[in-house]
Amino acid sequence: MKLTDEQLQEIKAHIHKLALEHGFQDARVCDTSTEGYYPKLEQWIAEKRHGDMTFFERNQNLRQNPQELHPGTARIISLRYDYLPENAKFSTPLKDPNLANVSRYALGRDYHKLMRKKLDKICQSLSEYFSLKDVIDFRVFVDSAPVMESCFAEKSGIGWKGKHTLIINPDAGSWFFLGEIFINLPLPVDQPIENQCGSCTACISICPTGAIIAPNKVDATKCISYLTIENKGGIPEDLREKIGNRIYGCDDCQLACPWNRYAQTSTDKDFLPRNQLDEISLFDLxxxxxxxxxxxxxxxxxxxxxxxxxxxxxxxxxxxxxxxxxxxxxxxxxxxxxxxxxxxxxxxxxxxxxxxxxxxxxxxxxxxxxxxxxxxxxxxxx
Ligand code: SF4
Ligand code: SF4
Structure with missing residues (x-):
């Protein structure tokens, strides 16, 4: 079954509608090329900036070529899911050394399963649409496979890659998760948006451990998020004082980013803090x-x-x-x-x-x- 340009345009609009119905704020499309992005990742790995995250060394071919990861993929749909609840108490724990500071995204429910379920539902509804069952093929990803998610988010126009390497949307800041749908339909692609970091270097200056070693380049072995989450070994002694009271991840570069003035809050109750983790003492924990x-x-x-x-x-x-x-x-x-x-x-x-x-x-x-x-x-x- 060959789909016409009008049908593909209509399917794309329907995907966007389904995404909004399932709580996502945006869904945009790009092609599968990682050109211009993959060589930078390769260089980063060669410089051993990935620490013990050896999964970066494996499956490089799959990371570079989405069609190898899921044969037949023609387009990648990148989706944005905001997670910042109202009244996020950012400054309270950071100012008090006796309180624990936990990265904002981790205070509530684990987003992986939640987003995967939503993405699966979108694809299910889509395959029933116009009887696409016989022609459509897809696979969903949430941080779970060798997928260059920020490359596809930037190419599709979800946002631009800030100097801290996270994706920034001019109307929503950077407090959001990303998910991807690999799909075999040649949907019309969206355009990237202009990088608007300009001469700002706030994230680089604020980073407690100097982990942003150049614009768009983070040395994970110095980043508090890596040191407290992915790292299975000891924390280097010279970085311990700089970590302060950050016990799981770090939000400093996002907190300093002026674009987060435009952050959108989420009404999703799953991301509300549990066990008062947003204001709890180190002693209690x-x-x-x-x-x-x-x-x-x-x-x-x-x-x-x-x-x-x-x-x-x-x-x-x-x-x-x-x-x-x-x-x-x-x-x-x-x-x-x-x-x-x-x-x-x-x-x-x-x-x-x-x-x-x-x-x-x-x-x-x-x-x-x-x-x-x-x-x-x-x-x-x-
Ligand atoms: S998460 Fe924290 S440590 Fe890592 S780059 Fe951002 S400010 Fe630096
Ligand atoms: S703090 Fe400034 S340089 Fe860093 S990501 Fe935000 S706008 Fe870009």
Missing amino acids: WRWSESEFNENLAGTPIRRIGYQSWLRNLAVAIGNAEYSDEMIIALELKMSEANEMVQEHIQWAIQQLNAKRLEQMSLAKKTQRLIHCVTSMLPRDA
Whole structure:
């Protein structure tokens, strides 16, 4: 069955309508070429900027050629799903070193399954449309396979790739997830939009660890999102203080981006914070047992990192928090539950806190001496 240009245009409009009905804010189409994008990725991998994410080294052919990943693919539909709820308490945890700071996208339900289901439903409805069942073939992806998602989002005009490497939409900022539908129909393609970063470098300047090493180039081995999520090993000591209280991911480059003034909020209740993770103390989280970690974080992306990485991240954040006797005791009590790598992080946290205590004590002594000195210089009857 050969489809006419009018029919393809109509199918494309129908896909857009279905996407909006299923909660997406946009759905745009591009061809399958990764030209101009793949060589940069290859270079990034060659420079070992991907750390332990060895999946980047595998299936390079599939990443470069979408038709190899799903034979017959003619177009890629890129879809945007906003996740920022109203009243996102960004600044509260970042300002208080005793609170945990969790990346905004991870506070609610895991988006992978949720978006996949929605994409499957769109494709199901589409195949029933105009009896396309016999001609249509598709496959959906949400962060799950070697797919160059930001390449397709940029080519299709979902947004442009900011200097922090995330996609920015001029009317919606960057707080959104991306999903893709690979489809065999030669739908008309959309046009990319102009990159509007201009001379701004706010994300580069704000990055706590200097991970944005050049515009559009992030060294994952320095990025807090990688260090606290993908990284399975220890966190380099020279970066621990810079991580502050960020226990899962980092939003700083997005927070600094002026385009997020235009961010659209989402009404999807699945992305509302769970377990008060948007305003909870490090001390409370540290006291969770492994079963509490598994129960409380079921259905969120955080659980994927596992209990030991969770403890590792918390230990670093606690080392950057304020000293308290209770915290030192709590740290020591966890030693028996921690593996060797995490134990080293706990030791580091204890040393950091003790150093702060000594500093506080010597400051108190100095103040006392100063007061004594000043009062002894005053005339007796003054
Ligand atoms: S997520 Fe954080 S650490 Fe990573 S590049 Fe952005 S600001 Fe830097
Ligand atoms: S902060 Fe500035 S440079 Fe960075 S992505 Fe946003 S607009 Fe572009």
